[in-house]
C-alpha cells in the first residue's frame with residue numbers, strides 16, 4: 001500500500017484477528033474493531049492474511065460508527081510465516097513484530113516430534129528470531145520420559161537454544177518463564193493441547209483464557225484456541241497465544257541455505273570439501289563426519305534430510 005499521510009489517523013496494535021475483523025488497541029488502551037480498507041495486497045508475500053496479530057496499523061473511525069478502517073500498516077520489524085496448508089503455496093503470517101518465539105513442547109499428551117521442533121526452529125532462524133523451547137507437563141512424565149526430555153534438552157542446549165522445563169499444572173519453574181517474558185513481545189506456538197493457553201493463565205492470573213481437554217483416545221488437543229490473540233501481561237510485556245499447529249509447513253526456506261538454519265551445521269560447513277555441498281552424499285562432507293563423531297545429533301541431521309527431500313521449496 002502506498003504511503004499516505006498518517007496525521008489524521010489513529011495508531012494502534014492489532015491484538016486479535018478473526019478473519020475479516022481486527023481488534024486494534026491504541027496507545028490510550030482503547031480497543032476497537034477495525035476492518036481493512038478495500039483490497040489490500042502485500043508486496044512479495046502471498047498471504048492468506050494481509051494483517052496479522054502484532055501489526056502496528058493506522059486507522060480512522062468510520063463516520064457515525066464505532067468501528068474503524070485500517071488505512072495503513074507500518075513496516076514489520078519481523079514476521080513468522082508458515083505455509084497455510086501443506087498443499088497450498090500461500091503463506092500464513094502467524095504474527096509480527098516479535099521479540100522472541102517460545103515453542104511449547106510436550107513429550108506426551110500430545111507427543112511433539114523433533115521433526116516439528118526442527119522445522120519451527122529452522123523457520124525462526126531464517127527470520128533471525130530468538131527461540132526458546134518450553135517443555136511443559138513435566139508433572140506427567142514417567143522416569144523414561146524424563147530421561148528422554150533430559151537427552152533432548154542436552155542436544156538443544158548444546159546447539160545454543162535455551163530450554164525450560166515447566167508445568168502449568170504445578171507451577172514448577174514458571175518464575176523462569178516469567179523472567180524470560182517480562183517486557184517482551186513473545187509468541188507461544190506448538191501443537192494443540194500442549195498447554196499454551198494454560199501456561200499463559202498460570203503465569204498471569206489476570207488472564208482467563210479458555211483451555212481445552214486432551215482427547216482420551218488420541219492424547220491430542222482439541223484446537224481450543226482458534227484465533228491468534230495478543231494479551232498484555234500484568235508484569236510487563238505481551239504474549240501472543242496461537243491456535244495449535246498440526247504440521248509446521250515451511251515457507252520461504254531454500255535448499256541452498258537450509259543448513260545455515262541449523263546452528264550446529266552453520267559452524268562446521270565451511271570445512272566441507274565442496275563449497276556447494278548439500279551434506280547429503282558428497283565426499284569430504286564435514287557435516288556427515290560430525291554426525292558420525294556424535295558432534296551433531298543424528299536426529300537433527302535426519303530432520304535436515306527430511307526437510308531437504310520434501311518440504312522445502314526448491
Ligand SMILES: Nc1nc2c(ncn2[C@@H]2O[C@H](COP(=O)(O)OP(=O)(O)OP(=O)(O)O)[C@@H](O)[C@H]2O)c(=O)[nH]1
Nearest residue numbers: 137168169193195196197198211212223224225244
Ligand atoms: N498435567 C498437566 N496438564 C496440563 C499442563 N498444561 C496444560 N495441561 C492440560 O492440557 C490441556 C490442554 O491445554 P491448553 O492450554 O488448552 O492447550 P493449548 O496448547 O492452548 O491448545 P490449543 O488451544 O488447542 O492449541 C488442558 O486440559 C490443560 O489442563 C501441565 O503442565 N500438566
Ligand SMILES: [Mg+2]
Nearest residue numbers: 196197224225
Ligand atoms: Mg489454546
Ligand SMILES: [Zn+2]
Nearest residue numbers: 272277279285
Ligand atoms: Zn557437507
